[in-house]
Amino acid sequence: MTDAALPTDKAAFRLGLETRLKKRYAQERRFRLYGQLAIVFALGFLALLVGRIGLQGYSTFIDYEVTQTIYVDPAKVDAADIGGANFDLLVADQMLAKLGEKDDEFGEASGKMMDIISNDFGFQLLKMIKADPSLIGKRVTLTGPVKADAALYYKGELKRSTPQDERKLDDRQLAWLDKMQASGAVTKGFNLGFLTKSDSTEPEQAGVLGAVVGSAMMLLVTAVLAVPIGVLAATYLEEFAPKTRWTDLIEVNINNLAAVPSIVYGLLGLAVFINWLHVPRSSPLVGGLVLALMALPTVIIATRSALKAVPPSIREAALGVGASRTQTVFHHVLPLAMPGVMTGAILSLAHALGETAPLLMIGMISFVPGVPEGFTGAATVLPVQVFIWENASERAFHERTAAAILVLLAFMIVMNLAAILLRRRFERRW
Amino acid sequence: MLTWIALLALFLFSGATYAFGRRKAQALAATGKAGALHSLPGYHGSYVALWAGLPAALIVLAAAMFGARLEVAVLRAESPAAVSALTPQGQDVFFDDARAMAHGAQASETVYDGDLKSALEAKAAQAKFLEQLIQYGALAAGVVVGLAGLAIAYPRISPSFRARNRVEGWIAVLFIACAVVAILTTVGIVASLVWESWRFFQSVAPLDFLFGTDWDPQIAMRSDQYASKGAFGAVPLFAGTFLIMLIAMMVAAPIGLYSAIYLSEYAKPLTRAVVKPLLEILAGVPTVVYGFFAALTVGPIFREAFNGLGRLLIGGPLDSLGLYLSQVQNQMALVAGAVMGIMLIPFVSSLSDDIMNAVPQSLRDGSLAMGATRSETVKLVVLPAALPGIMAALLLAVSRAIGETMIVTMAAGLQAKTTLNPLDTVTTVTVQIVTLLTGDQEFDSPKTLSAFGLGLTLFVVTFILNVIALRIVQKYREQYD
Numbered sequence: 001m002t003d004a005a006l007p008t009d010k011a012a013f014r015l016g017l018e019t020r021l022k023k024r025y026a027q028e029r030r031f032r033l034y035g036q037l038a039i040v041f042a043l044g045f046l047a048l049l050v051g052r053i054g055l056q057g058y059s060t061f062i063d064y065e066v067t068q069t070i071y072v073d074p075a076k077v078d079a080a081d082i083g084g085a086n087f088d089l090l091v092a093d094q095m096l097a098k099l100g101e102k103d104d105e106f107g108e109a110s111g112k113m114m115d116i117i118s119n120d121f122g123f124q125l126l127k128m129i130k131a132d133p134s135l136i137g138k139r140v141t142l143t144g145p146v147k148a149d150a151a152l153y154y155k156g157e158l159k160r161s162t163p164q165d166e167r168k169l170d171d172r173q174l175a176w177l178d179k180m181q182a183s184g185a186v187t188k189g190f191n192l193g194f195l196t197k198s199d200s201t202e203p204e205q206a207g208v209l210g211a212v213v214g215s216a217m218m219l220l221v222t223a224v225l226a227v228p229i230g231v232l233a234a235t236y237l238e239e240f241a242p243k244t245r246w247t248d249l250i251e252v253n254i255n256n257l258a259a260v261p262s263i264v265y266g267l268l269g270l271a272v273f274i275n276w277l278h279v280p281r282s283s284p285l286v287g288g289l290v291l292a293l294m295a296l297p298t299v300i301i302a303t304r305s306a307l308k309a310v311p312p313s314i315r316e317a318a319l320g321v322g323a324s325r326t327q328t329v330f331h332h333v334l335p336l337a338m339p340g341v342m343t344g345a346i347l348s349l350a351h352a353l354g355e356t357a358p359l360l361m362i363g364m365i366s367f368v369p370g371v372p373e374g375f376t377g378a379a380t381v382l383p384v385q386v387f388i389w390e391n392a393s394e395r396a397f398h399e400r401t402a403a404a405i406l407v408l409l410a411f412m413i414v415m416n417l418a419a420i421l422l423r424r425r426f427e428r429r430w
Numbered sequence: 431m432l433t434w435i436a437l438l439a440l441f442l443f444s445g446a447t448y449a450f451g452r453r454k455a456q457a458l459a460a461t462g463k464a465g466a467l468h469s470l471p472g473y474h475g476s477y478v479a480l481w482a483g484l485p486a487a488l489i490v491l492a493a494a495m496f497g498a499r500l501e502v503a504v505l506r507a508e509s510p511a512a513v514s515a516l517t518p519q520g521q522d523v524f525f526d527d528a529r530a531m532a533h534g535a536q537a538s539e540t541v542y543d544g545d546l547k548s549a550l551e552a553k554a555a556q557a558k559f560l561e562q563l564i565q566y567g568a569l570a571a572g573v574v575v576g577l578a579g580l581a582i583a584y585p586r587i588s589p590s591f592r593a594r595n596r597v598e599g600w601i602a603v604l605f606i607a608c609a610v611v612a613i614l615t616t617v618g619i620v621a622s623l624v625w626e627s628w629r630f631f632q633s634v635a636p637l638d639f640l641f642g643t644d645w646d647p648q649i650a651m652r653s654d655q656y657a658s659k660g661a662f663g664a665v666p667l668f669a670g671t672f673l674i675m676l677i678a679m680m681v682a683a684p685i686g687l688y689s690a691i692y693l694s695e696y697a698k699p700l701t702r703a704v705v706k707p708l709l710e711i712l713a714g715v716p717t718v719v720y721g722f723f724a725a726l727t728v729g730p731i732f733r734e735a736f737n738g739l740g741r742l743l744i745g746g747p748l749d750s751l752g753l754y755l756s757q758v759q760n761q762m763a764l765v766a767g768a769v770m771g772i773m774l775i776p777f778v779s780s781l782s783d784d785i786m787n788a789v790p791q792s793l794r795d796g797s798l799a800m801g802a803t804r805s806e807t808v809k810l811v812v813l814p815a816a817l818p819g820i821m822a823a824l825l826l827a828v829s830r831a832i833g834e835t836m837i838v839t840m841a842a843g844l845q846a847k848t849t850l851n852p853l854d855t856v857t858t859v860t861v862q863i864v865t866l867l868t869g870d871q872e873f874d875s876p877k878t879l880s881a882f883g884l885g886l887t888l889f890v891v892t893f894i895l896n897v898i899a900l901r902i903v904q905k906y907r908e909q910y911d
């Protein structure tokens with residue numbers, strides 16, 4: 001049968017039907033495409049974010065070090081006043097001598113040399129001679145990083161093609177750097193210092209150790225407070241509390257607390273913990289307290305849903321053989337709900353780890369050069385370190401910021417992975 | 431440090447009393463006839479341990495928490511005339527320095543001389559004394575209370591003693607105390623915000639704050655200088671917050687919704703298993719990372735694009751627009767809004783995904799059986815059924831966009847402008863809170879207090895949004911099955 005055989009009005013009807021169907025199918029395909037595009041966009045952004053930060057940050061882990069034998073000249077280092085000697089100048093002069101350069105009377109060349117090698121050399125020398133004054137008059141071999149700008153040159157980010165006025169290092173310094181590299185004094189290696197040193201004003205000496213330790217201490221305070229209190233509060237609300245207006249109010253309240261902007265918790269911490277209770281500013285203790293209050297509602301919500309998932313038959317069985325309600329909860333319900341509780345706790349702690357804004361409110365933005373001394377001492381944490389370095393004007397700090405973000409992301413991924421594994425491992429069907 | 435040692439010692443002491451109590455109960459059980467003990471020996475032990483450890487621990491903790499406050503109050507109670515003559519801020523610094531001197535911490539850079547110097551030394555000595563008095567006093571009280579607890583509880587152990595019920599009573603108190611913390615947090619937030627804002631509104635009228643169009647919180651050093659009072663009209667901040675929120679939602683709402691629709695209606699289980707965790711990673715990335723990315727990558731890209739477009743337009747009929755575009759800077763509302771929108775995608779998509787999954791399959795089957803395509807089913811059946819939940823999810827996303835701090839701080843600039851131009855730099859409520867409260871030490875000027883006024887506004891707005899979202903879900907949730 002062909003279309004022509006049909007009465008014309010039917011054919012027209014059918015034609016209309018088909019065009020409409022085509023339209024509807026096209027619409028269907030478009031709709032589906034939008035969905036795919038949305039997902040591709042979101043994942044593409046994720047890839048761009050991680051890739052870009054990885055590209056910006058990986059070079060931090062490459063380090064250029066100079067090894068140099070230094071003659072500790074007794075004429076320049078006084079044994080009676082070791083701290084008074086200018087070790088930076090001493091090192092710079094001998095580096096220049098090795099390159100066959102002579103310093104002029106204004107010390108211009110040594111000043112330029114000090115701009116390309118880290119003053120870490122000076123610190124090392126000072127430390128060594130203080131520990132062993134007999135080194136004066138002898139030769140010592142030192143290894144230290146080049147300054148951040150010089151490292152940028154070696155990494156190819158500071159280019160010779162840029163006009164001299166617009167770059168940090170002039171032609172003469174670049175020539176020295178080339179010579180040093182050619183002589184084999186410069187070695188390229190893994191920058192362990194970034195992981196074992198703390199913040200510094202010199203980019204090449206700045207590391208994340210202080211921030212990592214600070215983050216860990218603060219997270220410990222948060223975990224010790226938020227997890228037990230949250231779990232017990234949730235257990236009370238779910239298992240013991242009578243369903244009254246009050247408990248309804250508490251429930252609404254907790255849901256609301258979970259959505260309060262984090263910066264408001266910072267204001268709370270500032271007003272209550274610092275101005276009222278005089279807890280030391282910028283300490284892991286006060287940071288942990290603020291983050292604990294912030295994590296608490298999430299822990300409570302997660303625990304409640306884990307408890308809800310435990311079937312009533314478990315409780316009834318326990319009660320039926322004569323256990324008290326407390327025994328039922330602690331011996332049967334809570335252990336069964338534990339995987340869900342742990343997952344929720346880890347996820348909320350991971351969130352707390354990445355939080356920055358409330359910590360800025362409680363003074364955690366100060367420059368802290370060492371590893372925190374205790375829970376009440378000044379400390380900095382990873383996300384705040386990222387924020388501080390991002391604001392630093394020196395370009396070398398930008399790659400360090402990205403590297404610190406990589407460390408932070410590694411932490412987050414480990415925590416999230418732990419939560420996922422925990423969920424998988426203990427997944428249970430009732 | 432001392433507090434930690436004291437708590438550890440208390441813990442050990444309490445553990446030891448547990449063993450004693452338990453042993454006594456066991457001995458009683460062994461001598462009497464079997465089963466005569468009302469509670470298991472462990473409960474008797476726990477009962478003794480609770481009495482011996484808990485009250486003492488509370489005393490030590492209270493001293494650690496409120497000791498510093500007590501110390502400051504006593505220090506301030508009688509100050510020499512030279513100190514009273516200082517400004518309130520000066521007094522704050524003075525007493526902070528006295529305390530810092532007392533426990534060898536770093537003092538401020540203020541130089542004291544004459545009377546003040548001797549007063550500082552006297553106060554430092556007093557602070558040291560007070561600190562030790564509080565610490566050792568609390569320690570002594572802890573020891574006494576711990577022993578007293580042991581003396582009360584230990585003799586009570588007997589076969590008929592209902593130790594289990596007593597221990598469970600303690601546990602119930604602990605439970606309620608934990609639940610109260612959540613309430614106290616809210617009370618603390620509201621009280622601190624209201625209290626500090628009230629002090630702020632004493633110097634700035636609330637109406638000027640809410641409807642004023644001029645934001646310039648810089649207070650001049652001398653009272654006769656220009657703009658000596660600063661201007662605290664928050665409308666430009668509200669406008670900036672609203673603009674960035676709008677941009678963020680224009681990115682997050684369609685992309686989040688479409689990905690949720692695709693994931694819940696179209697995706698194969700395998701795709702879903704891969705894509706969902708990946709989207710969750712996007713949700714777990716700290717906001718400071720988004721801020722860094724916005725400031726150093728997205729900002730320059732957008733600027734380049736607009737500048738390039740502007741250069742193309744210069745000389746043509748749209749010359750003035752071209753000139754404007756060619757001078758756009760890195761920091762603009764569009765960058766912060768777009769990146770924030772991307773941050774919110776997983777938030778919108780996972781919430782909507784859950785809600786759409788909750789729509790029963792029978793509704794879809796019915797629609798498909800009538801000959802509707804999948805997209806028609808989604809648009810005409812699933813979305814209407816899930817609409818209240820989706821509205822609530824979008825409202826929650828709005829409240830997060832309003833409260834988000836770091837991205838805007840790092841990418842949108844600081845200039846307070848009332849504008850709807852997404853290429854302009856704007857500032858938001860959260861950014862101003864951060865700038866007002868970082869680095870500044872004095873807490874009595876309207877400048878720092880205004881941060882609390884902003885915080886209160888922020889809290890009230892997000893609170894209302896959250897309540898509306900909760901109400902929508904409760905009221906319009908359709909119960910299928």
